[in-house]
Amino acid sequence: MLNIVEIEHLTVQYPDVKALDDVSFTVNKGDFLGIIGPNGAGKSTLFASMLGLNTKYKGKIKFFGQDIRKSKDYLKEIGYVPQKPIFEKNFPATVNDVVQMGLRQESDANKIDEILQQLWIHELSKRRIGELSGGQQQRVFIAKALVNNPKLLILDEPITGIDQQSIELFYSILRELNSKQKITIIWSSHDLDAVNQHANHVACLNRKLFFHGESDEFFENDELVKQYSEASMQEHMHHH
Amino acid sequence: MQRALISGVAIAILCSVIGLFLVLRRYALFGDAIAHSSFGGIALGLMAGVYPLWTAYGVSLVSALVITKVKEKYNISGDASVAVLLSSGIAIGLVIIGISGGFTIDIFSFLFGSILLVSVNDTILILSLTGVILIVVLLLYRQLLYSTFNEEQAKVSGIPVEKINYLIVFMAGVTVVTSIQLVGVLLISALFVIPNVTAIMYGKGFKQTAILSISFSIFSVVAGILVSYIFDITPAGTIVLLSISLLAGTMGIKSAGLLS
Secondary structure (H helix, E strand, C coil): CCEEEEEEEEEEECCCCEEEEEEEEEEECCCEEEEECCCCCCHHHHHHHHCCCCCCCEEEEEECCEECCCCCHHHHHEEEECCCCCCCCCCCCEHHHHHHHHCCCCCCHHHHHHHHHHCCCHHHCCCEHHHCCHHHHHHHHHHHHHCCCCCEEEEECCCCCCCHHHHHHHHHHHHHHHHCCCCEEEEEECCHHHHHHHCCEEEEEECEEEEEEEHHHHHCCHHHHHHHHHHHHHHHHHHC | CHHHHHHHHHHHHHHHHHHHHHHHCCCCCHHHHHHHHHHHHHHHHHHHCCCHHHHHHHHHHHHHHHHHHHHHHHCCCHHHHHHHHHHHHHHHHHHHHHHCCCCCHHHHHHHHCCHHHCCHHHHHHHHHHHHHHHHHHHHCHHHHHHHHHCHHHHHHCCCCHHHHHHHHHHHHHHHHHHHHHHHCHHHHHHHHHHHHHHHHHHCCCHHHHHHHHHHHHHHHHHHHHHHHHHHCCCHHHHHHHHHHHHHHHHHHHHHCCCCC
16 A cells, blocks of 8 residues: 555644644555544644745654655645635635646646636636635635546635535535545534545544544544543633 | 926836736835835945936836845845835934034935936836836746746746745835936825826726836826926926825725726
């Protein structure tokens, strides 16, 4: 089995808090990994480190067998969909412009059309990105992430502020990408039910990694689920 | 007159294109800051007996790069760093002018522009710099656009965002000094900002917006030069007022509900 990602003893120390504490896991080809954890569990720090945005970490991160400190080439094989893409609301870019930004090679209009059709946003291609709903914008950013045929798709809690119908469509798109196009997916969420329903692997993170394995193994273990729910509930109370 | 129009059109195109990136990066006053710092360079050149635009290029590029570095390193916000740069340039300029014996006609022509007096050599310089910068923008179009749209995502896509940021600042520095002859130090940011703000209200996509901005800018510059020539008034003020009237007209159309 081919290792797509290997995380070894990853620790990230911020001035006042240890954001990640000795986290190790691997992601294999074809995995659909749901990373769950309450707010402040270190999910965003984990992604920032994996994507080369945070370089102040201890431990080792390997993509496709290569240490990411040695080469940034791995980024070419990754599509990343941020939690809430930040851009000026009146930024003059059409859907087509945004997807094209993601395209590495010389502009290939057919490829863009194909992706837009696949994600049901073809009819929006000439609209300005800021005019679209949250769900539509999210699909545009998935399209941008997919336009280079990545081997791995990383999505950071991508359903914040999106209507139910768009969420369903989003999950069905992810499942299809994973099962038909064999794209490995790493997806962070705090929706336990959604992870149970869609992911085939689960990593349970709360600064430390509490669990990593097949999702059935996690969800059939009532003790683990209970522990996670309590931890996230406490965190929730703490935040309010 | 012909030289004024040719140089004016080149500068109009250049300022629109670079200005669009600056406006979208919330860096609208950066052009103004570099222009003011170049005032220090102009004063230095006049005092030293060197062609003032050369010293202006030097000083404005150095200050543009310094301010970007300072902003990065000390985490000073964009508008505050612009304010620092802006006042430093004027202060240095004033002190140098004081030392070398007060204001002269030359200083005024740099403050308010002197496009009708542009020389053949200046025209050639303006055209070549415009050509070079436009070629760089076309070659690095995706990198420039992507890092303006969202820095973090651009980084994840492997774009060298820091280098691109420096490149934009560098190109802005060159553009500002090149444009001093058209509208002068005090009105440069108008050329960077106003046509772009107007175009953003109309355009859907990036290229469409850029083309609209360039058109508005060329219209204001050409009409401004002609009107000022005919009525013997200052070109810089006329150009800026024309471009403001395009913006005001657009706002009117928009509030009348004729523009989505």
